[in-house]
Amino acid sequence: MVFFTQNVPQSGKGTTVSAESQRTEEESVEAREEVREEPSENGAAASTDGEHLVELYKKMILIRTFEEATQRGFRQGKIGGYLHVYIGQEAVATGFLDAYKEGDRVITAYRDHPHVLLLGSDPKKVMAELYGKGTGIVKGKGGSMHLFDVERGFMGGYGIVGGHIPLGVGFAYAMRYQQTDNITQLYLGDGSMHNGAFHEAANISGLWGKDGMNPCLFIVENNQYGMGTSVARSTAMTDLAAKFDAYGIENEKVDGMDLEAVLEAAHRTAEKVRETGRPYAVEALTYRTAPHGAADFFEKYRTKDEVKKWRERDPIGLLEHKLLERDILDEEKLEEIKGEMKETINEVVSFANESEEPPIEELYSDVYAGQDEYLGEE
Numbered sequence: 001m002v003f004f005t006q007n008v009p010q011s012g013k014g015t016t017v018s019a020e021s022q023r024t025e026e027e028s029v030e031a032r033e034e035v036r037e038e039p040s041e042n043g044a045a046a047s048t049d050g051e052h053l054v055e056l057y058k059k060m061i062l063i064r065t066f067e068e069a070t071q072r073g074f075r076q077g078k079i080g081g082y083l084h085v086y087i088g089q090e091a092v093a094t095g096f097l098d099a100y101k102e103g104d105r106v107i108t109a110y111r112d113h114p115h116v117l118l119l120g121s122d123p124k125k126v127m128a129e130l131y132g133k134g135t136g137i138v139k140g141k142g143g144s145m146h147l148f149d150v151e152r153g154f155m156g157g158y159g160i161v162g163g164h165i166p167l168g169v170g171f172a173y174a175m176r177y178q179q180t181d182n183i184t185q186l187y188l189g190d191g192s193m194h195n196g197a198f199h200e201a202a203n204i205s206g207l208w209g210k211d212g213m214n215p216c217l218f219i220v221e222n223n224q225y226g227m228g229t230s231v232a233r234s235t236a237m238t239d240l241a242a243k244f245d246a247y248g249i250e251n252e253k254v255d256g257m258d259l260e261a262v263l264e265a266a267h268r269t270a271e272k273v274r275e276t277g278r279p280y281a282v283e284a285l286t287y288r289t290a291p292h293g294a295a296d297f298f299e300k301y302r303t304k305d306e307v308k309k310w311r312e313r314d315p316i317g318l319l320e321h322k323l324l325e326r327d328i329l330d331e332e333k334l335e336e337i338k339g340e341m342k343e344t345i346n347e348v349v350s351f352a353n354e355s356e357e358p359p360i361e362e363l364y365s366d367v368y369a370g371q372d373e374y375l376g377e378e
């Protein structure tokens with residue numbers, strides 16, 4: 001089945017394209033049947049297990065319902081500043097964060113709500129953050145683009161495109177320096193790869209990796225656009241995975257709309273990075289069906305037909321199809337799950353709505369290290 005008809009090549013010179021993305025649909029089904037019989041070594045062979053798929057389906061519905069509620073909150077003027085949702089891309093973070101282990105670090109750009117939710121942060125606190133409330137996950141000071149939950153390994157949330165990439169590589173170095181077997185999952189957009197910060201960081205990551213000192217899993221969320229500019233209009237070399245070849249970083253592509261394909265790639269590559277201390281890159285081919293930001297109403301850069309085509313491969317729709325086909329869930333159960341998530345998110349929104357603004361004294365806290373010195377206090 002060929003589904004990436006525009007912008008994104010199926011493979012490229014020098015790229016280690018995953019076997020999965022080169023297979024026909026029939027072969028893929030056969031291959032996945034094999035996977036079902038043979039769980040992977042790390043014991044988290046999520047794609048084999050119906051129960052686990054249902055658990056992940058619930059997470060994807062939670063993210064989608066959360067994101068839809070943020071869009072409403074934005075239109076109502078309850079959420080200020082910028083808001084970028086992950087609608088259409090859910091399988092990517094859901095699949096990769098399934099391979100998260102305690103002590104790992106996760107860092108991403110500004111499309112960050114799903115990552116923090118998947119790591120187990122309280123959705124109420126995340127929504128309150130977007131509402132700018134004192135009960136927010138960073139006390140209402142960060143907003144949508146600057147979520148943090150360090151206890152759960154979530155190191156942000158960054159608004160400067162590409163700015164977080166060197167930090168992620170640095171976290172990965174620290175993990176080996178401190179002699180742990182943890183890794184960093186570093187999420188980056190297709191648009192960020194044309195930024196100098198990416199090239200400097202990828203270079204040093206590859207170099208440190210030669211000594212097993214950079215367990216960094218680069219996850220490129222290639223949603224086909226950076227704002228209104230397609231990949232093909234941003235770079236002459238549109239094979240994004242292959243760009244990592246220049247820095248000695250092994251790489252592959254995965255169908256980012258297919259949760260099972262993502263899970264397989266995620267567990268395999270995360271384990272490889274954990275074992276070797278070397279970086280690895282996966283380009284997940286995906287699509288944001290929502291506008292770039294919640295304030296972007298006009299989409300002259302893409303056609304309705306293009307969006308429609310990608311919607312036909314919506315990651316939630318694809319997973320529902322599999323769950324039904326394999327008799328794991330029936331239609332009624334799917335509706336029940338969606339209804340439950342709506343109720344949960346209604347409570348989340350009420351909490352954010354009813355929470356207080358941050359108290360004025362918070363204005364100076366967490367601004368500078370050594371704040372007491374700054375305020376002239378002992």
Ligand SMILES: Cc1ncc(C[n+]2csc(CCOP(=O)(O)OP(=O)(O)O)c2C)c(N)n1
Pocket residue numbers: 111159160161162188189190191192193221223225226227292
């Ligand atoms: C250094 C920098 N340049 C420009 C911008 C403006 N800007 C915000 S989002 C964006 C597009 C980034 O695209 P991509 O990395 O593909 O992420 P996506 O929005 O598709 O998730 C740009 C150029 C910025 N925030 N930072």
Ligand SMILES: [Mg+2]
Pocket residue numbers: 189190191221222223224225226227
């Ligand atoms: Mg993009």
